[in-house]
Amino acid sequence: MEILTKLVKQTEEALNQLYGLDEIDVSFEQTNSKFNGDLTLVVFPFLKFSKKRPEDTAEEIGNYISNQLDEIKAFNVVKGFLNIEFSDKYWLNASKNRFEEGIQVPKIGDNKKIVIEYSSPNTNKPLHLGHVRNNVLGYSICQIFDAVGYEVVKNNLVNDRGIHICKSMIAYQKWGNNETPESSGLKGDHLIGKYYVKFDQNYQKEIQELVSNGIDKEEAKEKSSLMVETRDMLQKWENGDLGTVTLWKQMNNWVYEGFEETYKRLGVSFDKIYYESDTYLLGKEIVQEGLKSNVFFKKEDGSIWIDLTPEGLDEKIVQRSDGTSVYITQDIGTADLKYDEFKMDKFVYVVGNEQDYHFKVLQLILKRLGKSYADGLYHLSYGMVDLPEGKMKSREGTVVDADELMDEIVATAKKQTEELGKTDGMSSKELTELYEVLGIGALKYYLLKVDAKKRMMYDPKESIDFQGNTAPFIQYTYTRIASLLRAAEKVDFKLPKVLNPVEKDLIKLISNYPNVITSAANNYNPSEVSNAVYELAKTFNKFYHEHTILGEQDHNTRGFRITLSNMVGETIKHGFNLLGIKVPDRM
RNA sequence: GGCUUCGUAGUUCAACGGAUAGAAUAGAUGUUUCCUAAACAUUAGAUCCAGGUUCGAUUCCUGGCGAGGCUACCA
Structure with missing residues (x-):
């Protein structure tokens, strides 16, 4: 967002000119929707320098910067908050640029490589709901890192022995x-x-x-x-x-x-794909090297340990007294193997938070061993999925099986779709595919809309609800747009002069979307993407309800609204692709 | 016991230390001669407790209460 840079620069200048301030961190935030404006500056931190009331300080800064930047249409002051409002022309131009250039995601990962390990099943039983969260999360993180320019290696370590x-x-x-x-x-x-x-x-x-x-x-x-x-x-x-x-x-x-x-x-x-049967002996040589360099030490019984008490942890075993490996030994070896093979800048483990301690230890050991890649380790630690009755326990047969889960939710999608009866003329093949897109989409979205780090509740009754903050709601919005675009002919138009509030909201959301992706990558958190897409879909439905698009009489406004709808559709599709969810053209 | 994560409407989730704490669902009410009502609109409803830091705390710190995880020569 070019404008933000300019705004920050002008504000710094204003603070310097008005109060003689130097090198102050200036940051704007999105204006709260209850107030007028697009971006907001909080002026409380500057009061001790301005020695004026918050209102007067904000007023002065507002006057200064609005004189410098003609993108600013107006500003208002509420207590210590300076709300900046951009002109419609600015937003219209932003939408024009976005339309011409497509979705431009900042490539923060250019020339960088990332290995993301996820899924990592045991081969002794079928996958359950917990694995589904892992898989869906892992895949989405891969998509997100790919979008911001990383070369991504989707990696699975199968526990087959x-x-x-x-x-x-x-x-x-x-x-x-x-x-x-x-x-x-x-x-x-x-x-x-x-x-x-x-x-x-x-x-x-x-x-x-x-x-x-x-x-x-x-x-x-x-x-x-x-x-x-x-x-x-x-x-x-x-x-x-x-x-x-x-x-x-x-x-x-x-x-x-x-x-x-x-x-x-x-x-x-x-x-x-790595198989543990190939890798389980790895790491032993590294233990020997570490022993020589005194990173590890040997006890009387022959077992080998590392002392992590300086880091606030305890002593940790890395090799048993009988000379066999423990789990972490393999992990040390596998990390080395990955680096040999990929020379990655970052490597991620999508593994539940019950292994927080394990990965903390692993990273510390790699650092102590002087491995150059150790800083690139990230444990994407996600919370467990609980059921309304409590934890899933295989002993008590409360485990939700992945295949059954998918069958059920797809069956629900079928039932719902048939009840609504809007799919006349679709072939049975198309319908089968549609039910999959809706059902699997609903399941994935349900798991991805929650912050990955947090523990979450899976309520079967709620998961088959397709209203509100769900994938089918967003997919429905997409099909509305798709249907609209099918009916609209391509026309040339000039940008209208003014925007209504919902149109402006849509442009804002679309403009901000690329930042959402980089933030989701930085935080390893797909839910930021799902929240943004949901907000966009919700806003579009409001727009769709309040304003006619194809029926609009003014030629330019009509053309603009069609284009705007198109961009909303593209953004939904793009975001859902990052979540690994498909969108239908009809439903 | 030690370490660690988390306590927000009835429920499931949001909220870089910022304004009057947002959504969804469940509840109450309304909107289809009009581009797909899987939609839209109105309404009611919450920060576990006690201190502290700050101009300002759901957010940071301390203590309590409650829930989860880790604490194996298991993986």
Whole structure:
């Protein structure tokens, strides 16, 4: 916003001329909608220099700058607030520039690379609502960084090995009867999930039996024959036992086929996938190097630690006494691997906030190791999704399954659409696609409109409501515009002389939109985009209701309103694309 | 216990330290001979408590109350 720079400069000059002030931070904010004006300067900070009442100080500054800038039509003073109002001509020109140039997003990430790791599923069970928030958030952040000019690597680290996978494998071996996705009619990930649950049920039963025979609960957990077999299987896997590895590959492949379907329906994708089975041994050499350089130290039992008490944390283990890695060891190794491969400027982990401590430690360790890339680490820590009944708990079967969730919300979209009956003449293929666009859009928007960092509540009843601050509301606004543009012929027109208030509001929102994107990138927060798009859609509906567009008699006003509508539509589509949500042409 | 995040209308969410705390939904009422009423308009309704910093605090600090997370040689 060119004008803002000029305004700040003039204000600094005014403060200098009037009160002899130098090097003062001047910043304007959007004028509160209850007052007249476009931008507002708060003058309270200058009072001790002006030694005048707030009203008089604001008046003086207002007089000074409005004489210097002819974009300023008027100003008014309310207490210590100086509200600046730009001329209609200024706003009309702004809209003209925007129309001619398209949406210009400041490229704050030019020549920079960012690796964004998200999704990162375990291959022992299907995805649930929590994963959906992760995926939708991760994908949107990728889109946003791409829009501001970063080269983005969408990265997934699949947790495909370990004790939890072995649990499913043991259960499958025991009770699977060679069941396959084909024979069972189950999606691969759901099939494996079934055996994971089966394992746990039998495991719990076994523990109870042991406990009733007078064995301590902790001991029972260790002694359970199922657990012994599972640990044995992990050992075999690590030794490369052919039978174990073959089964492991088979079962993982089923899961991947299942995930692929879910990812596709959610509209997320990846440029680079790491598998933990390839990376879990990484980091050990780095631990040895760190030991030599005294970043780490060894205890008597042979385990290796880092002392983070100077940073206010505690001691953290990086290698067990038996020489095997812990989780953070792998993460150190994988960070190094990423840097070797991509030489990225930033790398982001989209991971829930229960791992805040883990990532704090990881970054500290990388810094202590002197890794040049350590400062580029960012943990996009998002809050858990709670249900009205409380937390999701797999044990208690309150987990909301991702595939079922999508089925339900798409079914709702279908039902709603049919009830409204506005889709005459659309083919069944078009309709199926429309229901997906509306249903999946509603789900994604529901998850993205909340600040990513915050914990949120998922209420199934509310999520299928398509009124108000929802994707279908915004999509509906878009289709109104699309329909309008279909009916409008292309005409030349001159800019009108005056604007009505809603038109001006629309231009303001459209002009400010690129700043919203850079802010969303800086804050790793897609909800800033969703809020801006919602505000725009709401304002457009008001405009649409209050003013006729195609029926407008004045040639220039009519042309201008059509163009304005077009820009609103483009902005909605652009914003929704950043959220990973599609827009329909009809609904 | 230690560390950490969060307490805003009945409910779900907004608000770079700034004006009279915004929306949505649920509640009450109204608007279709007119570009899609999945819309628009009117109405009622909230900052957990007590101190402090500041010209100004939902926002920053301290203490209390309440909720979540972390605190494994698990991942």
